[in-house]
Amino acid sequence: MLLSAPFLFLIASAVLAFIPQRLRAPLMLVTPVLALISIIGFGTGNHGVLNILNFELVLYRIDNLSFPFGVIFCIAAFLASLYAWHVRDLTQQVATLGYAGAALGGVFAGDLVTLFIWWEATAITSVFLIFARGTPAAMATGMRYLIIQVLSGVLLLAGLLMHFHDTGSIAFNHLGLQSTGTWLIFIAFGIKCAFPLMHNWLQDAYPAATVTGTVVLSAFTTKMAVYTLARGYAGTEMLVYIGAVMTLFPIFFAEIENDLRRVLAYSLNNQLGFMVVGVGIGTELALNGTVAHAFSHILYKSLLFMSVGAVLYRTGTSKASELGGLYRTMPITMVCCVIGAMAISAFPLFSGFISKSLILDAASKNSYYVVWFCLVVASAGVLSHSGIKIPFFTFFAHDSGKRPAEAPMHMRIAMIITAFLCVFIGVFPGFLYSILPHEVSYKPYTFSHVLTQMQLLCFALLAFVYLMKVGLHPHELRRVNIDSDWVYRKGIPSILPGVAASVIALNTRSREWALKRLERLGIQVARYASPTGPLADGWGVKAMVGAVVVLMFAILLFNLWPNA
Amino acid sequence: MKIYARQRHRVLQVITRLLVPFVLIFGLYVQFHGDYGPGGGFQAGVIFASAFILYGLIFGLQRTRRVLPPSVLRWLMSLGVLIYAGTGVLTMLLGGNLLDYDVLAHDPLHGQHWGIFAVELGVGVTVTAVMVSLFYGFASKR
Amino acid sequence: MMDQLPALQVMLPMVAAPLIVIIRHPFWSWLIATLISVCACWVSWLMLQQVVDGSIIRYAIGGWEAPTGIEFYVDRANAGVALLVSGLSSVVLVYAYHSIKRTVDTSKHYLFYAGWLLCLTGLIGMVITGDAFNVFVFLEISSLSTYMLIAFGSDRQALVASFRYLVMGSVGASFILIGIGFLYAATGTLNMVDLAARIPDTESPRAVLVAFSFLTVGLMIKAAVFPLHGWLLNAYHHAPIAVTAFLAGTATKVSLYILVRMFFSIFGDEYSFGYLLLNWVLLPSAIAAFVTMSLVAIYQTDLRRMLAYSSVAQIGYILAGISLATQQGLTAAVVHMFNHGMVKATLFMAVGCVLYRAGHAHIPSLERMMSRMPFTTTAFILSGLGLIGVPLTVGFVSKFTLINALMEKGWWPAVVMILASSVMATAYIGRVVYLMLFREARESSASGEGYQEVPLLMLVPMYALLALGLYFGLFGSQTLGIASGAAESLLGGYQ
């Protein structure tokens, strides 16, 4: 069991702390490779079945659905480690491996209890990637992130307990929305999957992480959530509509967002929407689409985060308003970024094309026409914020005058490998299709499909050109845009003083009274429980004998009762 | 308790000297007659010890300690327990259950006889030693 | 020889104790005690193997068959408890060598180890005997030697503590004796199996009732059930730490075992709980135990005392499981006896290590223990997690089973109370852990020399026990399986 992929990561992350500096980065590269070998070596089936407390815990379930996620997680961990070769911060290194291991553990968990443990582990390990930025603001952001993640875990725990109480089983198979317990689990998954109105943590936290941390963060948590949804709630119709909303609304926010890493976070949210729609449809084709899209998404989203991260690494900013014209001195980063942008926009011959179309096809085949149309619109939107905005405002547009050096060697290698994979999957979809959960008969490269996609994208591009020429395209401004998280970040805190003031004004006396009571209670408790207090001390022989008499009396009384 | 070891208790001393052997013999009698009649290790031990206690009352602690040093007592205490437990172990070694005296001799009757004898001896030795050391303990501490 | 195991179990330490007194050599007496204890442990392991399938060993002492003679009665339940007792004794004895050398005068070592073996004899005897009066005899053997062991504590308070325990223990023992006497008067037998058979048709139910009440209260004193726990605190606090570790793991558990045996096997759960409403006494005192004692533990300043209070609280959990009188509740109780025995012994051993180097166990002075005694601190923290009941530890296994059992019966308030007391346990363990790990040493104590780690002979047994605890935490189904079998044996009464 120690050789299973999650534990390999955990062991490696523990070992990191004890080996010299120069061996750490290589170890981080080797671990994902070993883990991948382990996943393939174990083969499909339930491994590591433990019987604890009469529960059957399945620590390592490899099947058609979890296998592709395991593979892509290993790849993502490898690429992120390569990208982070320069990092000398032990905390981040340990967190990276631990986080990847926890996410793998979640994906391979065959029961809800194991899932819960890994679920919380992802939260706890990943937050260090945000803390590692080291500023007080990052600490605050990390705490917000952690609270929401842990809340998700708590909901999962509550849900699984209720589910266990209802059914007597903790197996993690199809759950469906059938009871309060499964609803709670659904919400827990939804939080990590950034459902609308539960999404804020994503956009809040990812831009606050370190350069390399964001790359790591982007790969795991949300995709683990997509996996759990696909496992537990495939075919739940509500997900189709949730997913449709998810694809649409982040686009608008992404469009006007200045921080490019937050743009990418919104775009990540939008891409998750596609996957959630796939899960909601729940047919074999749709699930294939979800898995395929998660697979290719991890790659191109990592690539985009890497390129923006490289820019940040060299220039100190990732704000669109501060950047521009960097193609001169960072051409390789630029090319990689453009490849990532084309992949996410689903240009033919790129990975997004062959995965997203599965979901779109499933939507129209199952008569979700409105949703299908939303997805088409969203595809145009993806082009707007990720396909054009990211590379254009970073590397072209107006010249910011910045002349940073090209990204470091290891970053370039990481980006080139990732870019290659994006193209490779797009050109040879068979490789990806062969590891999908179900048999794939879909042919992405039909003439009409290529044609319609090209029409969509080219006309969208045309619209972009037109809007730029007319000057209607929003300028990049140093602004933040409030999202629904305003409610708990500003709204409630701003109302609170007012409410509190009125409460105080109205109830000063009663509050004081209550506080005094509480304080007195505290003092009383402390007095009784303190080492010299009566609860703790004073159990002399006399008191004890007294207690004996009382107890004896009580027992006799209770015993005689029925006789009398 | 105060120990008087003075000349003016000559009468007591003489009588004690006379009494002690009889007490001891009576103790032994109770001990060894225990398996047929009233008696046994506990009673015998106490009677046996009372001889020493009497001696100690009259002649003082020092002299009694010379007769029966505490180190010997400790040894005797353990020995008694060992005799008792050893009998049990012996029966086990001989193939019976714990304290199954039947196996100690050729026929069960003799076996029972020997077994009780040994066990009671152990009890007697221990009780004697414990009683005397209790006496020492109380007498020496004020 | 295999059929002589029950007798061997008792005779080994009993023969060795006087031998040690004769030998009188500190080292050799330690070695003999340890070896004998290990042998006893091995014997009880073999015994458990014989009965784990549900069979029963009945060993007639002196060849006199049951109702007439005294017998040892071994089934799954008490073989397990015997293994716990002898196993903990062995581990703690290995550990005790250095620790005792520090606290007890060398010239008295032989007495200490002889007393230890006698205590072991008594405890094991209580567990495996099938005769009610014999229970009392062995109880006295173990109690008397325990008083002695406690009095070996290094400070003068130890004598007082020992004396207080002696008074309370004697009250308890006499209650038990009176109870047994009434039982004998009512039924004319002392053999437990026979008692169980005769009690239902006895002509004097009042006498049985009184016997039941006396036995219950007497055993509750010996088991330190909540309002009767007063002796335990000082005893655990002032006894030599090895003794505390041993007693905390075994003595109260054995009494609880006798209590369970009595409730379920002799009187039968119908009688104890269905008819006599005992859970109106047991459950309230259990809940009061784990709520108030956990609360009190938070405020303690001495580590030993804190753990002593926590012990009383944990006994409350076991009692709560017993008072459920269901298969699952009893399983929880039995498994918690084991788990808590292991965890608490480990914790006290860790405290002993601290005492060994620091000379005190004053909680506020334990800052930065991690940097001074990393291994000890790690052991303390890990087993502390087990005490709290963090998932994947033994504490979780038993607490979870208990909560499940309570929920099955629908006793939600009790569940809430358990959760509340778990929070308190987190508070009192967490406070110590926080101090040990994080707080910067104050100037005054920082100026003192850093401690070193304790000798290997102390670390190894501690870690062995810790590893065992972790193992059973991960693979809880093994202990649960045995405990469930034990519960079955107990609930089923005598065949």
Next chain:
Amino acid sequence: MKNDSQKQVSDDSLTPLAKRFLWVESADKVRLAIYILAGLCAVLFILDFVVHRHAYAPNENTPGFYALTGFLAFSFIVLGAGLLRKLIAKPEDYYAPNAVDAEDYPEEGLNREEFAPDEIVENKPGSGS
């Protein structure tokens, strides 16, 4: 497209890869690119009338459906987003000090390095750091 005075790096010292993209500086060439795009769009649009597509969704077969959708959706999103910004945009330090929006990325996590043409020329692209 402007501010040549800001450049400390002359275009000649750029790497060959970067030089290939210099056309974006020239307004003519950009215009040419736009014409090419427009031409491509026209071709794609016409193809729609020629090719028969198999479709599930209603209207999907209507010629120009995708073209129109792409153009309109994009415009709608961009314009809608512009309006949205009017509603929700706040100064960058709106959430400060509890958010990273307004702060600079900590220097210790960065490796700012100016482009050094000599080094690139010597080593050719793909080296450095």
